[in-house]
Amino acid sequence: MLQCTDLQVRFGNGVQALRGVTLRFDAGITGLVGRNGSGKSTLMKVIATSITPNGGSLAWNGEDAVRRPDVIRGVLGYVPQYFGVYQNLTAIEFLEYLAALRRIAPKAARARALELLDRLGLASAAKRRLGGFSGGMLRRVGIAAAFLGDPQLIVLDEPSVGLDQYERANFVALLEQYRDRTIVLGTHIFSDLAQTADALVFMDQGSVADSVTGLRAGAGVRRGEPVEAMCERFVMSGSPT
Amino acid sequence: MILAGAAAELRERLRDRSTYVALFVSLVGIGLLFPSDGSGYATIAATGKRVLLSSSASAALAAVLLNAFFSVVGLLAVSATLLRDTRPSGIGESLRTSPASNFALLAGRWLANLALLAGFGAVACVLAIVMVWPRVANFDPVSFVAVYALLVVPALVILAGAGLVFDVVFRGSRAWRVTAAIVLWLIAISVAAIPGAQIVDPLGIGQFEAQLAAAGHGVPVSFGIAPMSANAPVAFSLDFPITWGLVAGRIAAALAGVAIALLALVRFPRFAALPVRADDEPLHVDDRPRSAATPLSPVRLARMPLLVSRAAAEVRMMRLGGVPWAVLSLAVLGNVLGFVHATTFALALLTLVPVVLSQRIVLTETPLGTESLIGTLCAAERQYVLWKVLALGAASLALALPYLVYAAAADPLHALGLVAADLAIVTLTVAIGYVSGSVMPGLLAAGLWWYLFSFNTLPPAIDVAGVHAAPSAVAIAAYVVAALAVLAAACTGRRGAALASS
Ligand SMILES: Nc1ncnc2c1ncn2[C@@H]1O[C@H](COP(=O)(O)OP(=O)(O)O)[C@@H](O)[C@H]1O
Ligand SMILES: [Mg+2]
Numbered sequence: 001m002l003q004c005t006d007l008q009v010r011f012g013n014g015v016q017a018l019r020g021v022t023l024r025f026d027a028g029i030t031g032l033v034g035r036n037g038s039g040k041s042t043l044m045k046v047i048a049t050s051i052t053p054n055g056g057s058l059a060w061n062g063e064d065a066v067r068r069p070d071v072i073r074g075v076l077g078y079v080p081q082y083f084g085v086y087q088n089l090t091a092i093e094f095l096e097y098l099a100a101l102r103r104i105a106p107k108a109a110r111a112r113a114l115e116l117l118d119r120l121g122l123a124s125a126a127k128r129r130l131g132g133f134s135g136g137m138l139r140r141v142g143i144a145a146a147f148l149g150d151p152q153l154i155v156l157d158e159p160s161v162g163l164d165q166y167e168r169a170n171f172v173a174l175l176e177q178y179r180d181r182t183i184v185l186g187t188h189i190f191s192d193l194a195q196t197a198d199a200l201v202f203m204d205q206g207s208v209a210d211s212v213t214g215l216r217a218g219a220g221v222r223r224g225e226p227v228e229a230m231c232e233r234f235v236m237s238g239s240p241t
Numbered sequence: 242m243i244l245a246g247a248a249a250e251l252r253e254r255l256r257d258r259s260t261y262v263a264l265f266v267s268l269v270g271i272g273l274l275f276p277s278d279g280s281g282y283a284t285i286a287a288t289g290k291r292v293l294l295s296s297s298a299s300a301a302l303a304a305v306l307l308n309a310f311f312s313v314v315g316l317l318a319v320s321a322t323l324l325r326d327t328r329p330s331g332i333g334e335s336l337r338t339s340p341a342s343n344f345a346l347l348a349g350r351w352l353a354n355l356a357l358l359a360g361f362g363a364v365a366c367v368l369a370i371v372m373v374w375p376r377v378a379n380f381d382p383v384s385f386v387a388v389y390a391l392l393v394v395p396a397l398v399i400l401a402g403a404g405l406v407f408d409v410v411f412r413g414s415r416a417w418r419v420t421a422a423i424v425l426w427l428i429a430i431s432v433a434a435i436p437g438a439q440i441v442d443p444l445g446i447g448q449f450e451a452q453l454a455a456a457g458h459g460v461p462v463s464f465g466i467a468p469m470s471a472n473a474p475v476a477f478s479l480d481f482p483i484t485w486g487l488v489a490g491r492i493a494a495a496l497a498g499v500a501i502a503l504l505a506l507v508r509f510p511r512f513a514a515l516p517v518r519a520d521d522e523p524l525h526v527d528d529r530p531r532s533a534a535t536p537l538s539p540v541r542l543a544r545m546p547l548l549v550s551r552a553a554a555e556v557r558m559m560r561l562g563g564v565p566w567a568v569l570s571l572a573v574l575g576n577v578l579g580f581v582h583a584t585t586f587a588l589a590l591l592t593l594v595p596v597v598l599s600q601r602i603v604l605t606e607t608p609l610g611t612e613s614l615i616g617t618l619c620a621a622e623r624q625y626v627l628w629k630v631l632a633l634g635a636a637s638l639a640l641a642l643p644y645l646v647y648a649a650a651a652d653p654l655h656a657l658g659l660v661a662a663d664l665a666i667v668t669l670t671v672a673i674g675y676v677s678g679s680v681m682p683g684l685l686a687a688g689l690w691w692y693l694f695s696f697n698t699l700p701p702a703i704d705v706a707g708v709h710a711a712p713s714a715v716a717i718a719a720y721v722v723a724a725l726a727v728l729a730a731a732c733t734g735r736r737g738a739a740l741a742s743s
Contacts, residue, residue: 076338082334097248
């Protein structure tokens with residue numbers, strides 16, 4: 001269980017990207033929805049311990065993750081919005097490298113990386129250099145990186161950009177399998193959320209505008225309205241309910 | 242985990258062509274400063290006479306030159322990946338959110354730095370042996386390698402550590418790193434000048450000069466490029482014996498290098514792998530991978546009507562970073578410190594720039610993907626080639642400007658020769674790159690060119706860099722004509738498949 005309390009983030013250029021975000025993420029898939037610039041990526045960066053907030057607290061199972069980021073890092077799988085790679089390494093080499101950083105034994109890492117690449121439709125490209133990958137291929141390498149090891153907390157920042165329907169179905173199937181973990185999914189592709197999300201958080205100008213839970217129980221429908229329509233309405237008009 | 246990190250880093254860099262560009266530049270630098278006995282210049286001279294070097298003294302010279310050169314170019318090479326990690330490629334985010342400690346991440350980098358530099362040093366050693374063997378009577382490879390290693394290894398250890406520290410402290414800023422490298426250089430040279438401290442002089446310059454002074458017995462010895470008639474007599478012969486004092490001094494220097502690395506590993510909390518404070522985070526646009534953040538939209542670029550703005554755009558696309566800095570600083574240092582015969586050194590060095598530039602432009606262009614866009618937008622591909630040549634010529638001439646002015650005042654023909662060589666080399670490398678679709682042939686051709694015409698005494702008349710002799714007006718005209726002919730051939734030639742497709 002991840003608890004964010006009154007998170008504040010101010011960037012060097014004076015932009016206040018998070019203005020007191022308080023949220024609880026339980027096991028299951030929580031979708032982050034909001035316009036570009038609403039602070040989704042910033043929130044995910046804070047959760048992934050990529051940046052430390054200027055104020056507020058972050059706790060993973062009750063442990064303070066701002067002071068001790070390792071409590072999150074040890075259990076984290078994270079795809080940043082801009083997932084950087086070493087251009088000259090092959091997909092498998094790069095994943096093995098990231099696995100080594102997470103202290104996964106080399107043999108297990110290789111097997112796992114190959115399995116993930118296969119599941120994401122990249123088996124034939126496993127031994128090609130990342131410099132030649134298309135945007136959608138790199139996104140899938142990023143997804144594979146997030147699922148290396150056995151992550152308890154999975155943070156995915158626009159993971160399905162550039163994926164075609166088939167690839168997206170593979171991705172959704174992978175998500176389903178990890179439903180018992182805590183998954184934060186920021187995306188503009190609302191069909192992914194409609195298929196998977198347990199909860200939604202609507203963000204606007206660095207604050208939480210609204211949130212809904214219990215979506216799976218309601219089979220992806222709330223008060224008769226499908227998730228996709230709800231998300232679309234929020235982005236278009238700023239009001240989800 | 243540290244080893245896995247080091248292996249990945251090293252692999253990444255060994256597969257990066259810019260590594261080989263750096264290596265090539267280093268080797269050219271060494272080659273330039275390592276003349277044969279019959280050549281028109283000498284790097285060590287005593288009152289107009291040559292100094293005859295033993296195997297060990299040649300090794301010491303090669304080591305000192307490599308160290309001096311690496312303290313700027315090598316430093317850029319070792320820290321380049323870290324720079325790319327922290328901002329442009331965004332891999333920094335993956336690293337700093339991993340459970341690996343900063344110590345492990347940095348230690349992996351340090352090992353990779355060290356391995357890379359050691360590889361450079363080994364290649365340079367082999368090259369130096371190949372150059373020196375025929376030129377030294379009774380050449381002894383064992384004493385050559387021993388002296389070389391003794392002088393080079395501690396310097397590389399220091400550089401590998403300094404690469405880390407600089408990146409940590411300057412957060413990837415290239416200009417600052419180069420400046421710091423130069424300060425390091427100045428410190429090293431100052432240490433070399435203090436009689437008692439010579440023994441720990443990190444670059445080995447001090448020890449070498451001490452030997453020179455002892456062997457010359459008060460004869461004014463110049464260490465640098467001095468013009469020399471081809472059959473100049475020998476002033477004295479120089480040896481470089483290995484003493485216990487020397488060994489102890491080098492061990493101390495190597496330990497200092499390890500200490501520098503440890504300082505970075507343990508002391509500095511501002512490494513990019515740490516969680517950055519939000520107000521410390523680089524600007525939003527910088528988060529994006531470089532390939533996505535084109536400095537100028539290709540569409541705007543291709544439509545730019547004016548030659549000048551188009552050339553300026555091309556120069557911006559090159560993202561030269563610290564390269565002009567490094568080159569200019571080296572040249573200025575050469576002048577200020579009086580190590581070298583200023584004009585020749587500066588001219589020779591500055592005609593090397595366009596070779597690197599032309600490679601960079603071919604290198605950077607293709608991954609950006611603007612190549613194909615421009616290809617479809619430009620009325621004709623040949624126009625594109627023309628732009629490149631003009632932009633490169635303008636960039637390198639702008640870099641050379643202070644020296645052109647300087648040289649023109651002293652010797653107008655030299656200055657003209659530089660311009661002609663500039664044009665010809667740029668044209669040649671770009672044209673070959675364009676037709677072959679690959680970077681390597683152009684690089685090799687340029688290397689061969691330099692080797693044949695300038696480092697060797699082959700035809701001094703067409704050595705427009707003036708390493709051996711002042712260029713003749715006819716040679717200069719011939720260069721310009723040849724450049725234009727190559728350009729014409731490239732414009733009508735077929736575009737290389739690799740360049741077009743990737
Ligand atoms: N590194 C940064 N430096 C300065 N401003 C930033 C940085 N990253 C994000 N911002 C700003 O913070 C706000 C939120 O950005 P972000 O979290 O990326 O939004 P989203 O992911 O919802 O599109 C935006 O106004 C953005 O311009
Ligand atoms: Mg975002």
